Amino acid sequence: MFIKSHGVANSLWVLLTDAILVFIAAWFALFCRSDFAILTKASFSIREYIFIPLLIMGVRIVFSIIFKIYKIVVRYTSTSDIFRILLANLAGSALLIAINATSYAFSKSYLIPNSVIAMEFFITSLGMIFYRLTFKTFYLEIINPARKKRDVVIVGAGTTGVTPNAPSTATRAQNTTYWPFSTTIPTKLE
Numbered sequence: 001m002f003i004k005s006h007g008v009a010n011s012l013w014v015l016l017t018d019a020i021l022v023f024i025a026a027w028f029a030l031f032c033r034s035d036f037a038i039l040t041k042a043s044f045s046i047r048e049y050i051f052i053p054l055l056i057m058g059v060r061i062v063f064s065i066i067f068k069i070y071k072i073v074v075r076y077t078s079t080s081d082i083f084r085i086l087l088a089n090l091a092g093s094a095l096l097i098a099i100n101a102t103s104y105a106f107s108k109s110y111l112i113p114n115s116v117i118a119m120e121f122f123i124t125s126l127g128m129i130f131y132r133l134t135f136k137t138f139y140l141e142i143i144n145p146a147r148k149k150r151d152v153v154i155v156g157a158g159t160t161g162v163t164p165n166a167p168s169t170a171t172r173a174q175n176t177t178y179w180p181f182s183t184t185i186p187t188k189l190e
Contacts, residue, residue: 015061015070021127022060022120026053029119052112056096056120063092069128075139077132085128093121 030049064070067088072081096117103111 010073011070014072014074015064017131018064018070018128019057019061021131022057022124023053025120025123025127026056026116028123029116032119033113033115052116055112056117059092059095059099060089060124063088063095067091072132074132074135077136081132082129085132086125089121089125089128093117 027049030052067084069081069085069088072084096112097114100110100112100114100117103109
């Protein structure tokens with residue numbers, strides 16, 4: 001009960017989903033770079049198809065924790081959250097490129113191909129944004145649809161309580177009660 005009430009379960013779910021998405025994106029980027037050669041190769045390189053995706057996933061998880069991306073409530077995702085996702089992924093890619101530069105300086109070979117880092121960045125960023133927006137849409141349309149709207153009285157608002165979008169007498173539904181008023185309040189609201 002403690003975990004669910006404090007949102008820890010939701011945060012772990014988002015972090016796990018992001019980690020799986022990053023691993024799949026890294027695999028897909030490696031496959032695209034090698035023209036899907038794993039399907040025709042007789043040998044399977046553990047370094048290439050296990051170590052590199054795990055390294056990328058580890059870096060992305062660290063930056064997800066630093067930027068607190070996993071704490072974003074997915075059903076309330078907004079443009080500022082999307083910006084944070086892009087910023088965290090960009091920072092992670094910058095670190096991966098720095099790791100590559102260091103690897104090249106010492107061993108004259110890249111640890112991760114730069115094309116894989118670029119493809120994985122775009123796939124991961126689009127995937128994270130897409131599944132968050134998809135869940136938000138699913139939540140708003142299926143799980144929590146708009147309920148019947150209730151009449152609201154703004155007391156003390158004067159004429160500012162009447163909005164320009166208020167329904168006119170001709171377009172108002174018959175069972176809706178609407179009182180644009182500033183001083184008189186009906187004794188009984190229906």
